[in-house]
Structure formats: C-alpha cells, structure tokens
Amino acid sequence: MLSSPQSRGRALQTGNLRSVHHIAFNVVDMQASRHFYGNILGLHELTGDEVPTTLIKLVAAGKVANFVTPDGIVIDLFWEPELAPPDPNPQRAFTRANHLAFDIDPALFDRAVEVLKENNIAIADGPVTRPTGRGIYFYDPDGFILEIRCDPN
Template identity: 80%
Template sequence: MLSSPQSQNIALTPGNLRRVHHIALNVQDMQASRHFYGAILGLHELTGEEVPATLRSLVTDGKVTNFVTPDGTVLDLFWEPELSPPDENPHRAFTRANHLAFDIDPQLFDRAVEVLKQNQVQIDHGPVSRPTGRGIYFYDPDGFLVEIRCDPE
C-alpha cells in the first residue's frame, strides 16, 4: 500500500522527475502497429543510426520498433504475437500498455529508490543497471507498471 507522503514527509519534489522518457506498448501485430503509428498518426519511426544502440538487434529481429512523438517522447512497440486480444469494449481498462517511464537526474536516482521504499511502494524489480542507465520498476495504486530511470553518469 502506498503511504501518504504528507504523513512521513518523504517525497520527491516537483521538478525531480524531468520528463516522460518513453512509453512502451505490447503489440500483437507489429506491421499493423507500425502502419498505425507511422502512416496514420504521422509519428517518426526511428531507423538506422537513430535507433538506440542497445535496441538495434531487437529492431533488426523485428521484436521492437521505436517512434518519436513531436515533443521527443519515444514510443517503443514490443512485438508480443501471443498477446490476448483487447477487450471489445474500449472503455474498459486497457490491456496492451507495458509501462510508463520517467527520467530523473542520475544524482537523484538513489533518492528516488529510497522514496519508493520508504513509502512502501510495491517494487516489481530493480534497481537494475544497463548500458542505457539505471532503472527501477514499480506499480502504481492500480497495478500499472511504472519506471524511474536515468542515463549513465
């Protein structure tokens, strides 16, 4: 259960989370999704050297496709061919989202981890270190997966 930051006076302050770093969605049909986000919505698909080096093999294998929104937010599509179909009623809770990632200054990453732990936020996994930086994955009150991540120092 998430504790109230006011009761413990432990919280990240406004401005610590700098921006949405990326949005990751699981998709059942990669070609249809690429068409939708690229051709229909007009998002720029990252290709060649634009693709982050850490994702190039997954992109080459057709397992991931990356788009960028006009504000610079990256949309990662992860191919999950065995994904269950969405609910026929689009007003019900969505089933295809993977996680929402917030970017934080590397100097504040450990503080963010401590804030999550002290507030008894349910951690899925992490902190993890990768060539792309550090991250921790946790759940919001509704069970949606969220990440706080930072670039390598």
Template identity: 80%
Template sequence: MLSSPYSLNSVLTPGDLRRVHHIALNVQNMQASRHFYGNILGLHELTGDEVPETLKDLVVQGKVANFITPDGTILDLFWEPELLPPDPNPERTFTRAYHLAFDIDPPSFDRAVEVLRQNQIAIAHGPVTRPTGRGVYFYDPDGFMIEIRCDPI
C-alpha cells in the same frame, strides 16, 4: 490531516522528474501497428543509428519498433503475438492506462479527423468540443485508445 505511508525523506519533489522518457505498448500485429503509428499518425520511426543501443537486437529481430513523438517522447511497440485483452470489446478498458493523447495545432484538427475517416479508422468518441479544447478518440490495431486533441481556438 491525512497520514501517508511514505517517509517525507523518501519522496520525489516537483522538478525531480524531468519529462516522460518513453511509453511502451504491447502490440499483437507489429506490421499493422507500425503502419498505424508511422503512416496514419505520422510519427517518425527510429531506424539504424537512431535506435537506442539497448534495443537494436530486438528491432533487428522484429520484436520492437520505436517511434518518436514531436515533443521527443519515445513510443516503444513490443510485439506480443499472443496478446489478447481480457475482453474482445475495446470499449471495456483492459489495462490501467486509459489512453494516449497527442496534441495537434487547432487549425489541423479537422484534417486529422478526416485522415482517420479516409483510413477507415473507427472513431470511438467525438469529435467532441469542451472548454479545454476539441478531441477525437479512436483505437489502435490492438484496441488501445488514442486521442488527438487541441486547445480551444
């Protein structure tokens, strides 16, 4: 039996965490990132009263943009103009997060790949077909890997 450094009285149990509330990404070019997530990927950008009260000042200053995914998860983009990955080659992972994956209806997968191509988004891997479904991997304007995937038909 493996020992744990954590007390059994101080751990969360299944069901304590309800859902992912938000994902925050640092971005170097806010305009390019807003275009990428809003226009190319089609996520809804929160504006006006939709913006959480705690972020309104930062949004007005152009330092934060908020998008909502179809399942209700918020994607926060934080403007960091001096952001540089440790290596300019995006093939080398530079954060502890590997990628952000969006699910799509299987009949729409090929259209999503075509949208990427039409917008000259370089595809890093794929499209690939696996027992778990199909996926295509590409980078956002800051070199963070994004996946669009679907379940098998």
C-alpha cells in the same frame, strides 16, 4: 503490496521528475501498429543508428519498433502476438501497455529509489544499471508498471 495513497515516507519534490522519457506498448500485430504510428499518426520511426543500442537486436528481429514524437518522447512497440487479457496479479503483464518511464537527474536517482522503498512501493525490478543508464521498475496502485530512469553519469 501495491502502492498506497496512505504512504507516510518522504516524497520526491515537485519538479524532480523532469519529463516522460518513453512509453512502451505491447502490440498484437506489429505491422498494423507500425502502419498506424508511422503512416497514420505521422511519427518518425527510428531506424539504423537512431535505434537505441539496447534494442537493436529486437528491432532487427521485428520484435520492437520505435517511434518518436515531435517533442522527443519515444514510443516503443513490443510485439506480443499471444497477448493475454488483463490479470489481477500485477506481476503478470496485462493490457496493451508495458510501462511508463519518467526521467530523473542522475544525482537524484538513488534518492528516488529510497523514496519508493520508504513508502513500501512494490518494486517489479531493479534498480538496474545498463549502458544507457539506471532504472527501477515499480507498480502503481492499479498494478501498472512505471519506471524512474536516468542517463549514465
């Protein structure tokens, strides 16, 4: 079941979601995308110690590239050379976008999970705990994957 605007459960308060943490896009041609984001748009590509620890192996293998906007929003490019066209089943990845992640205070993360569940929001994955923090992935009404994540306590 996808998210419904008729949900009647509790809601997060305005200001709980603090910022966009990162944006991830699936790309068919990694070299062309790296050129576009790095050379044409002039975004800084993360290299060496700047690469998030969870992505080091994927970056080294050429399967992920990371760029950062001047205000600190990271754009992750995931190489998907056999990218499929849109699919009505939201559990199948579709379009060029992977997911949009919102950052939240770690003290509010569990509450955010409760809010999603109380409103019968379809959960794609999680909650998950990683060295870089906690996250939960869920679908919007159109089947696009969103994430609420927080840094480690």
